[in-house]
Structures are given as structure tokens and as C-alpha cells.
Amino acid sequence: MVSTVQAAVGQYFKNISNAVTSTFEGMAVTMSWMFRRPMTIQYPDKIEKPIEETLPDCYRGVLEVDTGICTGCMACQKACPIGCIRIKVGKNAETAERMLERFDIYVARCMFCGLCSEACPTGAIHHTSHFEIANDKLENLLLRYVPANPTPVYKPKKDVEPVTQPRGQAYLAARKHCTHAWRKEERHGDR
Amino acid sequence: MKALADILVVQLLGQDPGSWPFTWVVYAAVMLVGGALAMTFVALFAGPVTVVERRVAGRMMSRIGPNRVGPQGVIQWLADGLKCFLKEDLIPDEADHPLFRLAPYLVFAGMFGTFVVLPFGAHLVAADLNVGVLYLFAISSIVVVGILAAGWSSNSKWGLFGAFRAAAQIISYEVPSALSVLTVVLFAGTLSLQGLIREQGGMPWDWFIFRTPFTFAAFFLFFTSALAEGNRTPFDLPEAESELVAGYHTEYSGMRFLFFLFAEWANLWIMSAVAVACFLGGWNIPGVSPATIDASQGLAFWSFQAISFAVFAAKTSVLVFVVIQLRWTLPRLRVDQLLEMCWKYLVPLSFACLLGVLVWAWAVTAGSAVDLAMRLIMTCLGVAALVAYARRVRFNYVADKDNYLKMTGKELWYPPYRLP
Numbered sequence: 001m002v003s004t005v006q007a008a009v010g011q012y013f014k015n016i017s018n019a020v021t022s023t024f025e026g027m028a029v030t031m032s033w034m035f036r037r038p039m040t041i042q043y044p045d046k047i048e049k050p051i052e053e054t055l056p057d058c059y060r061g062v063l064e065v066d067t068g069i070c071t072g073c074m075a076c077q078k079a080c081p082i083g084c085i086r087i088k089v090g091k092n093a094e095t096a097e098r099m100l101e102r103f104d105i106y107v108a109r110c111m112f113c114g115l116c117s118e119a120c121p122t123g124a125i126h127h128t129s130h131f132e133i134a135n136d137k138l139e140n141l142l143l144r145y146v147p148a149n150p151t152p153v154y155k156p157k158k159d160v161e162p163v164t165q166p167r168g169q170a171y172l173a174a175r176k177h178c179t180h181a182w183r184k185e186e187r188h189g190d191r
Numbered sequence: 192m193k194a195l196a197d198i199l200v201v202q203l204l205g206q207d208p209g210s211w212p213f214t215w216v217v218y219a220a221v222m223l224v225g226g227a228l229a230m231t232f233v234a235l236f237a238g239p240v241t242v243v244e245r246r247v248a249g250r251m252m253s254r255i256g257p258n259r260v261g262p263q264g265v266i267q268w269l270a271d272g273l274k275c276f277l278k279e280d281l282i283p284d285e286a287d288h289p290l291f292r293l294a295p296y297l298v299f300a301g302m303f304g305t306f307v308v309l310p311f312g313a314h315l316v317a318a319d320l321n322v323g324v325l326y327l328f329a330i331s332s333i334v335v336v337g338i339l340a341a342g343w344s345s346n347s348k349w350g351l352f353g354a355f356r357a358a359a360q361i362i363s364y365e366v367p368s369a370l371s372v373l374t375v376v377l378f379a380g381t382l383s384l385q386g387l388i389r390e391q392g393g394m395p396w397d398w399f400i401f402r403t404p405f406t407f408a409a410f411f412l413f414f415t416s417a418l419a420e421g422n423r424t425p426f427d428l429p430e431a432e433s434e435l436v437a438g439y440h441t442e443y444s445g446m447r448f449l450f451f452l453f454a455e456w457a458n459l460w461i462m463s464a465v466a467v468a469c470f471l472g473g474w475n476i477p478g479v480s481p482a483t484i485d486a487s488q489g490l491a492f493w494s495f496q497a498i499s500f501a502v503f504a505a506k507t508s509v510l511v512f513v514v515i516q517l518r519w520t521l522p523r524l525r526v527d528q529l530l531e532m533c534w535k536y537l538v539p540l541s542f543a544c545l546l547g548v549l550v551w552a553w554a555v556t557a558g559s560a561v562d563l564a565m566r567l568i569m570t571c572l573g574v575a576a577l578v579a580y581a582r583r584v585r586f587n588y589v590a591d592k593d594n595y596l597k598m599t600g601k602e603l604w605y606p607p608y609r610l611p
Contacts, residue, residue, distance in 0.1 A: 016536065026520040027513075028583035033251045035588055037595075037605035040254040046611070 353438025
């Protein structure tokens with residue numbers, strides 16, 4: 001009987017000391033966080049380098065086409081489950097060369113599945129790491145990768161490495177051809 | 192307010208307001224102005240402190256916090272307030288309309304009523320009631336009526352649960368908070384808050400908290416129960432977001448909702464100010480006795496008022512920060528734990544403190560060697576606790592410092608004053 005009372009009294013004071021010490025320790029921990037660097041970044045205002053460069057290579061952003069290495073095989077158009085890719089290949093009347101007349105990607109419809117880039121034999125169509133495509137005009141999301149003059153399609157040659165553009169460059173160029181300025185550029189200017 | 196008005200008239204105009212024909216008109220005007228000033232003070236405290244709390248919360252969670260409205264988000268509170276002004280004032284169909292409309296005002300009145308006796312400086316007080324502490328506890332109980340009315344009239348299960356919890360909690364915690372304040376009332380022999388402050392001094396060893404071990408414990412008991420009375424985490428059961436949506440103000444929106452939040456934030460100042468006034472020396476300026484302030488004239492008098500206000504505000508701000516920090520440190524208690532803590536721990540301990548102070552006041556004469564030795568020991572103990580805390584904070588920081596540098600290539604050091 002005495003021992004149970006003693007145990008209860010001991011527990012009582014132990015509870016008090018536990019409450020005091022754990023609050024003390026907890027406050028010491030939270031206070032130490034006042035002196036630590038925050039983990040978060042201030043996207044999009046104050047970032048050390050463009051957010052696109054920090055994303056991994058396998059990131060599935062907006063589709064872009066490197067027309068310099070496009071063979072005009074239309075495999076991507078067939079592979080697209082939605083039909084957001086429109087390609088038109090014609091023939092030059094003089095040289096009888098196959099010409100890429102139109103290569104449009106309607107990003108508003110694209111679901112970023114990546115099936116087109118898998119079907120592409122040369123890697124001409126691929127994802128970029130750009131994703132900031134929010135826009136106030138839908139037609140801005142129609143990216144024309146052959147904006148004006150038809151370009152000849154690429155013919156692979158043995159032992160010649162194709163000349164490719166850096167990833168993302170064709171997309172930024174196509175974005176400039178849109179009829180309406182992109183809202184982000186209106187606000188912040190080109191980065 | 193009357194005393195302050197008298198001093199103002201005598202010092203500025205050189206006349207005795209008692210000899211004027213319609214003195215009460217002057218007093219009424221002064222009281223209106225004083226009330227408006229106090230209201231402005233509450234608004235200017237309750238608003239920005241929300242931003243401070245969110246920024247502090249951000250840093251403690253390793254993020255930044257609101258920083259978009261104005262420079263570094265300093266006027267975020269204006270945006271939030273305006274938003275509430277513009278929102279629709281919804282009243283549920285099934286609600287008890289008159290009660291639903293009345294409840295926020297009761298809560299607000301209960302909060303604002305405490306500013307009648309809360310001092311801001313040596314003579315900056317609305318009314319130095321001789322029953323100040325009693326009035327304080329009485330008027331702050333109106334809040335629970337408002338909360339209960341809000342929860343009941345909402346006709347919502349969340350609201351009702353929140354209101355029940357609030358009633359149980361606030362009424363329970365009135366007991367230990369009143370008992371722990373009684374310890375200092377015993378020392379000072381007065382219930383007036385100004386009287387309590389005058390009994391203390393500017394230096395830490397003059398403060399009631401460092402007079403005896405019992406008042407030292409009573410300070411923490413009072414602080415804990417004040418947290419619970421103000422519905423602050425870890426005692427925020429009446430509005431526990433994860434359990435009760437928003438508790439008693441679930442059904443409120445717009446301006447009425449803002450009234451509840453306003454009262455809650457203003458309560459931060461009230462609980463900290465009462466703790467400072469009762470235990471931490473109030474507005475006493477170190478090295479200047481209250482008698483010197485009373486005797487001073489003209490510019491010296493008013494600068495003493497300003498300095499004493501600054502001292503009081505500084506001490507209160509530190510406590511407000513501690514309250515905010517506690518919110519992001521401790522998890523919420525369960526209902527049974529909450530009541531157990533009150534009745535099994537806080538009430539007996541505050542009784543023990545009361546008895547201890549009684550014995551001490553009877554056995555030890557003020558100013559004797561034992562009294563001075565005890566003050567010195569308790570002050571050293573307080574300083575030692577602060578030093579131990581600082582060392583512990585440093586330990587926690589240093590424990591992660593090198594690892595952070597190795598993993599991110601950046602220095603971990605990012606002091607609170609450096610804004611992102």
C-alpha cells in the first residue's frame with residue numbers, strides 16, 4: 001500500500017519535471033531554427049538561377065522540335081494519343097526535295113505523356129524543362145516550329161554527327177512567334 | 192484617465208480643472224479620446240502581430256512566411272483585414288440570429304474591457320482601480336459567455352463542441368491563474384495593478400518573480416493558465432483546426448469572424464502585459480523609483496512616461512514572442528489531459544505557492560538579510576536558466592551546422608534579422 005502511494009507521488013513529480021524539461025528542450029529546438037537558413041526558395045522572384053536549369057534532364061516539360069534533325073517521318077503525329085501534333089510535309093517544286101512546311105504543337109492539349117519523343121527516330125521532338133506556360137490567350141499555346149519558310153527535312157548520313165540545338169532553344173524561339181506576347185515576359189522581361 | 196487628464200490640464204494650461212464649470216464635459220471628451228487611443232493601440236498591435244507570428248512560424252518551419260504584400264509582407268494584416276471587411280456576412284439559416292450577431296461583440300467587449308485597468312506606463316492608464324486584478328478576472332470572463340453564445344447559436348456540431356470545450360477550459364483555468372496572481376497580491380497588499388507595479392522596482396531582483404521561489408513558480412503557473420484562458424496553443428482546443436474545423440467560430444465569416452480573431456490576437460498583449468505587470472516589474476525604469484516619476488514636472492514627466500511605456504512594451508513583446516514560440520513548439524493537449532493538468536497539477540501547485548508566500552511574508556521581513564539573499568539567489572537562478580537555454584539553442588544549432596554545409600554547400604547561419 002505504502003509503495004503504491006510512493007510510486008504515485010513519485011510519478012506525479014516526475015510528470016511535472018517531464019513537462020518542464022520537455023518544454024524547455026522543445027523551445028531550445030524551435031529557437032535554434034530562428035538562426036537557420038530556410039529550406040524554401042522564393043520562386044519566381046528571387047532564385048539563384050532559372051528554375052529550368054535546376055530541373056532534372058528527364059523532366060517532361062513543353063515539347064519542342066529541333067527542325068534541323070527532323071526527318072519528317074510523322075511517327076510522332078501517329079503516336080500522339082490526343083492529336084496535338086500537326087505536321088505537313090511537301091515537296092520543293094524545283095529540287096524535288098521533301099520540305100517540312102508545318103510543324104505545330106498545340107501545348108494546350110498536350111498531356112505530356114512523352115509517347116512522341118519515344119517514337120522519334122532522331123530525337124528531334126523531345127521535352128524541355130520549361131513549364132511556365134500559363135497564359136491569358138489560348139492561341140499562344142499553339143507553338144509553330146516551322147514559322148515561315150519551309151525547311152528541308154533531315155537526311156541521316158553515315159559517319160556524320162547531326163548538328164543539334166541546345167535543349168530549350170527551339171521552344172524559346174517558337175514562343176517568340178506567338179501573336180500575343182507571353183504574360184510572363186510582359187511582366188518581368190526576358191530573363 | 193481622470194488623473195492623467197488632471198495632470199495634462201495642470202501642466203499644459205496651468206489651471207485646476209476642478210474649478211471649471213463643466214468639468215465632466217472635459218472628462219467625457221478626454222475619456223472618448225483615451226478610448227479611441229486604446230482601441231487604436233489594440234488594432235495596431237493585433238494586426239502586425241499576426242504577420243510577426245506567421246513570419247516566426249515560417250522560420251521555425253524552415254520557410255519564409257508571408258512576404259508579398261508591401262515590403263517583406265509587413266502590411267499583410269491590412270490585406271487580410273480588408274478581405275474580411277469585403278466578405279459576405281453569412282448567417283446560417285438554422286442559427287439563432289440575435290445570439291449569433293451578439294456573440295462576437297461579447298468576446299470583443301470582454302477583451303477590450305481589460306484595457307481599462309491595464310497600464311501602459313507610469314501614469315498612462317485608463318483607470319487605476321483599487322480592485323484592478325479582480326476587475327481583470329471578472330471582465331475577461333465575459334469572453335467565455337461570448338464564445339459559448341457563438342458556439343450555441345451557430346447550430347453546428349463543431350461550434351457547439353468548441354464552445355463546450357472553451358467553457359470547461361476557461362472556467363477551469365480561471366482558478367489557477369487567479370490563485371497564482373494572489374501570491375503577488377499578498378506581497379503588495381493591493382489589488383490595483385499600478386500598486387502592484389509600484390511595489391516592484393526596475394532591477395530584476397526587485398521584481399516579484401525573483402522575490403521567492405514560490406512567486407517564481409507562480410509566474411510559470413500564471414503564464415500557463417493565461418495561455419489556456421487565451422485559447423493559445425497548446426491549449427487551443429476550442430478551435431482545434433484538425434478536430435473541430437474552427438471550433439466556436441466555424442460558422443462565422445467576414446467581419447464577425449474578424450472580431451473573434453482580433454480579440455484572440457489582442458489577448459496576446461493582454462496575457463503578456465498582465466504577466467509583466469504582476470511578476471516582471473511592469474513599467475519600472477531601472478534606477479528610477481516611481482516616486483521620482485511622480486515628482487517630476489513638464490518635459491521630464493512626459494519623457495518618463497514615454498520611457499516607462501517603452502520598458503513595458505519591450506518586456507511584453509518578449510513574452511509575446513515566447514507565446515508565439517510556444518505555439519510552434521508544443522502539440523495540442525487532449526481534452527482530458529487539459530483538465531487533468533489544470534485540476535491535478537496547476538491548482539494544487541498554485542495553492543502550494545500561495546501558502547509558501549503566506550509563510551514567507553509572515554516569517555521574513557522585507558529588506559532583511561534573508562530577503563535580500565533570496566532575491567539574489569533567485570535572480571542568479573533566472574539568469575542561469577536563461578544561459579542554459581541559450582547554450583541549449585546553440586547546441587541544437589551546432590549539431591546540424593556541419594552536415595548542412597556538407598550537403599548543400601551553403602552556410603546554415605541565417606539570423607532572424609536578416610530578411611530574405
